[in-house]
Amino acid sequence: MKNESAVKVALVSCGSEYAGVHGELEEVARSVDAKLIFPEVDINILDDIGRDFGLEAASPDLRLMMARAKSVVEGITNVDGVFITSCFRCAEAAIVRNEVRRYIHKHSDIPVISYSFTERTTAATLMTRMEALTTIARRRHLLAREHQNGLTAGIDSGSTTTKAVVMRDDKIIGSGWVPTIKVIDSATEAYNKALEDAGVKAEDIQALGTTGYGRFLVGEHFNAQLIQEEITVNSKGAVYLADAQQGAATVIDIGGMDNKAISIQDGIPGMFTMGGICAGASGRFLDMTSKRLGVDITELGALAVKGMQDKVDMNSYCIVFGIQSLVNSLAKGSTQEDVAAAACHSVVEQIFEQQLQEVDVKEPLILVGGSSLIEGVPKALSELLNIKVIVPPNSHLIGAVGSALLASGYVEE
Amino acid sequence: MAKVIIYPTNSLILSDLVERFGHKPLAMMEKIKEKVATVGVDSPPLNITAEEPKNGLKYAAVEVPAGVRGRMAIVGPMVDDAEAGIIVSESPMAFGCMGCARTNELTKFLIRDRGIPLLELDFPKDDDEGQEFVYKIADFLKSLPDGEAEA
Numbered sequence: 001m002k003n004e005s006a007v008k009v010a011l012v013s014c015g016s017e018y019a020g021v022h023g024e025l026e027e028v029a030r031s032v033d034a035k036l037i038f039p040e041v042d043i044n045i046l047d048d049i050g051r052d053f054g055l056e057a058a059s060p061d062l063r064l065m066m067a068r069a070k071s072v073v074e075g076i077t078n079v080d081g082v083f084i085t086s087c088f089r090c091a092e093a094a095i096v097r098n099e100v101r102r103y104i105h106k107h108s109d110i111p112v113i114s115y116s117f118t119e120r121t122t123a124a125t126l127m128t129r130m131e132a133l134t135t136i137a138r139r140r141h142l143l144a145r146e147h148q149n150g151l152t153a154g155i156d157s158g159s160t161t162t163k164a165v166v167m168r169d170d171k172i173i174g175s176g177w178v179p180t181i182k183v184i185d186s187a188t189e190a191y192n193k194a195l196e197d198a199g200v201k202a203e204d205i206q207a208l209g210t211t212g213y214g215r216f217l218v219g220e221h222f223n224a225q226l227i228q229e230e231i232t233v234n235s236k237g238a239v240y241l242a243d244a245q246q247g248a249a250t251v252i253d254i255g256g257m258d259n260k261a262i263s264i265q266d267g268i269p270g271m272f273t274m275g276g277i278c279a280g281a282s283g284r285f286l287d288m289t290s291k292r293l294g295v296d297i298t299e300l301g302a303l304a305v306k307g308m309q310d311k312v313d314m315n316s317y318c319i320v321f322g323i324q325s326l327v328n329s330l331a332k333g334s335t336q337e338d339v340a341a342a343a344c345h346s347v348v349e350q351i352f353e354q355q356l357q358e359v360d361v362k363e364p365l366i367l368v369g370g371s372s373l374i375e376g377v378p379k380a381l382s383e384l385l386n387i388k389v390i391v392p393p394n395s396h397l398i399g400a401v402g403s404a405l406l407a408s409g410y411v412e413e
Numbered sequence: 414m415a416k417v418i419i420y421p422t423n424s425l426i427l428s429d430l431v432e433r434f435g436h437k438p439l440a441m442m443e444k445i446k447e448k449v450a451t452v453g454v455d456s457p458p459l460n461i462t463a464e465e466p467k468n469g470l471k472y473a474a475v476e477v478p479a480g481v482r483g484r485m486a487i488v489g490p491m492v493d494d495a496e497a498g499i500i501v502s503e504s505p506m507a508f509g510c511m512g513c514a515r516t517n518e519l520t521k522f523l524i525r526d527r528g529i530p531l532l533e534l535d536f537p538k539d540d541d542e543g544q545e546f547v548y549k550i551a552d553f554l555k556s557l558p559d560g561e562a563e564a
Binding site for chain 2: 014015016017018019020021022023026043044046047057058059060061062064086087088089090092093117118119120
């Protein structure tokens with residue numbers, strides 16, 4: 001990354017500099033070799049921007065936010081990406097933030113991310129998002145890749161499981177899937193399994209890509225050509241496996257520790273959101289449910305498909321209190337099937353309420369990540385959104401496949 | 414000399430008027446200057462760190478957004494310190510701009526709640542109102558203890 005020029009990111013906020021987080025924003029930008037820019041605006045337009053924009057916000061700084069967005073869209077300020085941010089818990093800012101994001105997305109092809117902060121927001125929290133934003137801006141040529149060439153491998157070092165694949169000329173020829181215990185050890189085990197499955201040696205691999213929470217550690221250990229966050233990698237992997245590389249698509253990735261909702265155009269992410277505040281909306285909730293029901297996680301989906309979630313009272317989305325609700329239901333005589341269905345519905349409902357509102361859901365809707373294999377999850381999502389949900393083959397290997405695909409860009413280099 | 418808090422708290426015109434009548438304006442510019450001139454830039458450009466929203470808890474509960482509490486950590490002590498206040502409502506941005514509407518509501522409430530001598534008026538819409546506006550502010554400032562004639 002050091003040889004590439006700094007990515008210019010417009011900071012469209014209503015006063016992050018007053019909330020004690022600005023140092024963190026600067027730090028995360030520095031870490032991905034980006035530069036935060038305050039878009040220039042003429043003070044005279046601030047009195048009328050509310051009417052011009054159609055949203056008459058009471059807060060002058062929110063009007064400033066709209067004016068800054070306009071400055072970006074009209075090219076007065078030249079930037080490669082936009083970071084829209086406002087205070088968590090501010091209702092007016094939430095309305096403006098959402099509309100400003102839509103406005104930029106509609107009137108430009110500049111990648112946008114949006115985040116609501118508290119004073120406890122740290123650079124580490126924003127790292128994956130900012131890395132994805134700069135990647136989309138900086139490496140469009142790499143993300144435009146539609147075919148995997150040569151012999152390449154990908155390792156996805158996730159919070160719960162580590163996945164590895166070996167690919168040759170658009171085919172997965174080997175895969176490995178192990179629980180994540182020690183990051184390097186688990187990655188080595190998964191990689192070795194994939195190599196063995198493919199019948200090739202590590203030295204034969206022409207390029208390796210890593211992604212997931214352990215991507216830096218694993219990437220450095222294996223001397224990977226590509227170390228990349230999971231938002232762009234999984235987007236690429238999803239449209240590749242679902243054969244939806246051209247046109248619009250929406251990807252939902254429910255991981256072990258967080259989830260992502262990504263709006264894609266021609267294989268390149270536009271708007272995306274990333275959960276991670278509440279474990280109740282992650283695969284971990286389903287993992288805990290299966291343990292409480294005394295079934296293997298691989299059996300939870302089949303149970304859920306047979307159940308009726310309406311028969312179970314879920315009083316909380318919280319991973320602790322939600323499980324308590326399920327336990328109470330079991331004590332009142334609910335069946336395992338109904339409880340499994342309620343757990344799947346709860347996870348999907350949270351993603352719908354907290355994340356899908358922030359991206360434009362366009363078909364095809366591609367569900368990936370380990371949780372997509374739990375049949376109750378795509379079923380619940382399909383029922384909730386009333387659209388067909390596609391779970392592509394090898395959807396649990398999405399990060400590893402995306403890494404192997406993108407890494408093949410380095411074979412030719 | 415009285416310490417007079419002004420609203421909008423960064424209004425240069427109000428600040429200047431208060432000074433001209435021999436009082437001390439309590440204004441945002443002074444406080445921000447102190448922040449940015451302090452050695453050690455932890456959180457540029459205003460050097461407001463995560464400590465400020467915590468200090469702001471004195472004025473607003475934890476449910477209130479961090480940006481409001483961060484602003485209140487600066488505005489709140491000025492309100493506490495004030496011996497008089499002038500609030501100008503309905504003003505255009507160029508007169509002075511307090512960025513966050515929730516902070517504005519709370520600031521105005523806290524000033525009113527202090528029970529100190531207070532002048533509240535709307536921003537003038539024409540020349541006649543403009544003259545009246547300045548006269549009212551002048552009379553108010555003269556009425557304060559140790560107020561002086563315009564320097």
